[in-house]
Amino acid sequence: MYRAIRTGVDTSKSGADNSAEGTTESETGAPGRAEPAEPVEPKRSGGWRRWAMDTRPLRRPAYRRLWSSTIVTAVGSQLTAVAVPKQIYDITGSSAWVGYASFAGLLPLVVFALWGGAIADSVDRRKLLLVTNIGIAVTSLLFWIQAVTGLESVGVLMVLLAVQQAFFGLNSPARQASIARLVPKDELAAANALGSTVMQTGLVAGPLLAGALIPVVGLAELYLIDALALCATVWAVYRLPALPPLGTTTAAAGRAGLRGIAEGFRYISLNQVLLLSFLADIIAMVFGMPRALFPQLAAQTYAPYGEGLALGLLFAAIPIGAVLGGLMSGTFSRARRHGLMVIAAVVAWGVAITGFGLSSNLWVGVAFLAAAGVADMVSMVFRGAILLSAVTDELRGRMQGVFTVVVAGGPRLADVLHGTAGSALGARTAVAGGGLLVVVTMLVLAATMPALRRYRWSA
Template identity: 90%
Template sequence: MDTSKGSADNSAAEQAESEGPPSPAAPADRAVPTAPADRERSGWRRWAMDTRPLRRPAYRRLWSSTIVTAVGSQLTAVAVPKQIYDITGSSAWVGYASFAGLLPLVVFALWGGAIADSVDRRKLLLVTNTGIAVTSLLFWIQAVTGLASVAVLMVLLALQQAFFGLNSPARVASIARLVPKEELAAANALGSTVMQTGLVAGPLLAGALIPVVGLAELYLIDALALCATVWAVYKLPALPPLTAAAAAAGRAGLKAIVEGFRYISLHQVLLLSFLADIIAMVFGMPRALFPQLASQTYAPYGEGLALGLLFAAIPIGAVLGGLVSGTFSGARRHGLMVIVAVVAWGVAVTGFGLSSNLWVAVAFLAVAGVADMVSMVFRGAILLSAVTDELRGRMQGVFTVVVAGGPRLADVLHGTAGSALGARTAVAGGGLLVVVSTLVLAITMPALRRYSVSA
């Protein structure tokens, strides 16, 4: 990445971006010019969210569209299980539906990562975002026609997750072509904050809208919101492969996927960053035990209130962490920040498991959410900065699989342990496992803790 260009080049680049997609024949690398030297951040600006990436028109468009879809996607995420439960009266079928979406997500995220490295990522985003919007529209049609078919819902959910698997690697990998390397952590903090805000606001909005407009209209609102994303992607600059080899025929096949896994195995810092997230999520994500804790440990506070607070606490903490991300997004020792964040997550989860007071428990979960935000920011920055552009899509595909699969494995592990040992023991034990495992990883495998982004 060339960071030596002055403000004249930066202005020209921003003007080109603001005029819409350039010709596919436009040059290649990302060479996002460094912005003119910033004034020293002082006062509250030192800890507030770093918004420098928003000065870049292309990134700003992509981020702005995410604000709308982060909430809209959660409307569908609430509507699908609600509709399945209304049809079947069974929570088991709700669980089966969740797993119905896992396999296509895994398969198409890995394949989508390979595709993202071999085609114009802007075009791939246009196709996949349109596909997700059409799927939401099909959800709406089956709801308003009163089809009441669990099989149709599961097929549509699988289709939606397939499109998401194709979309996610290209979307995240594109960020490194829209902002300079030194702003990657800040860009990840901005994006993660929006997504976490959607996890809080979306379900609350869905709960308020269902009695007013009905469940079917949630799907329609999501489909309309996705139109904003399609338009924002259309206005992005072209993002073709940077080398002829990357665009070679057959690049997106099984060989390319295997090549991605081989790359991870040969680059220890990437492998360790994935492993740190797996440790945090598999051992330390206690959401499967929230219903049991709400009905037993925190029942005196009101089961409904307790359940809502438990599910909302981690996203709320993540949002708060994002709002003060200026305190950490400028750190250059990205690997050490991941380790510290995962250990903090484990400590907070342990405290949650030991808490019999609901408000103390929620506070611990909120702290865990802040730690999760820090971990997400720097794991994402490592992936974007430590990998060459022709492999970023595949790395993001693997990242999507890890992020999606870890919590589902945690649901099985914690549910089983909670039934055998009790919910609080299972949660506290899982948190301690996170702390011990992460410290052992940091001591015995120093590559991650030593990883630092260049100045």
């Protein structure tokens, strides 16, 4: 539910150099100006390295610093993602209020992600990342202050959540759009795999750490730990090279308004490959994301295994599978048929979700969800690569703004759809039916609109 709360906030703010190593920093460490990085011919290795994670982007010092810092912040963001709903539930004793809080963050996320994408195309992206990361850190600090002072106001929590989501909406498009300026084109898929793996690792480790820390240090301190972790992110962003717009100043200034946002949507409507890549994610998430039914399944279908154990495993299984997929990303990150990889990944997701819905054994169900996580990782990697490689730099921020809205909004729509279907038809029927709908819809889309199926990366 709180997936949009800065999961892997700076994973994709990767850095690169003008030199073979890819850095534009001066000898004194002052940020320079980043130009599009030149491809580096990958070295082929034998044995396990053929299928292990492709780490070529880590050769670039700025990217390596950012990636390392986000290992900390990806976990820290999940401490807040656990603390907010926990605190709201403690105050109200109502799960409904927890749900209302999720929607309180949705509108500012949508609005500011779209606007943030336009801003990211008109200003120095490094400066925008600095401002927004500082804003997120200050918001986390305010979360801590309201908790330690015993304010116990749901209204204040929802306002802070809305502000934090607004900063995230401004931050995410700039972060994602920077990748193509900072790593070579042939490393985009590998960079996306590295970033997504960190994000998914945070989804697993963060909640587990939060559960362990709350009895020891208390709920309020989770916010403070997150705020302190963001200091490393701010420092890493400061060390990035400058990322000014590539267009003229006059042209860039016109991108940040409503006309610029409309231009972005117009571009998507005219670019069939981009449109289909967005539709692929919507199909997978809206029809096939069953997380709203996990509590019902844990209480009914998997009750003999222990409701608490079952619920924890169900929520952890998809992120665990995604992490495993990232660790084995060398098996697919060099593929050139990016469109076909997205189609195959979405179909595989649907098949795995169908298998989960049909399974009555907890461990079999968890295995299916983990397989779905692997498919989700593949889809994320290649959808991100398509978005970065098929769009010119002056439009990347706006495209990433739309991407953020799709990624954040799809699962929330799925919660409503699956919750309603589960109440009417039963949880397992709703899950299996949704998985089948993903498979059928994606295959029909691929057959009737071949642009995505035919799309391949080229240098």
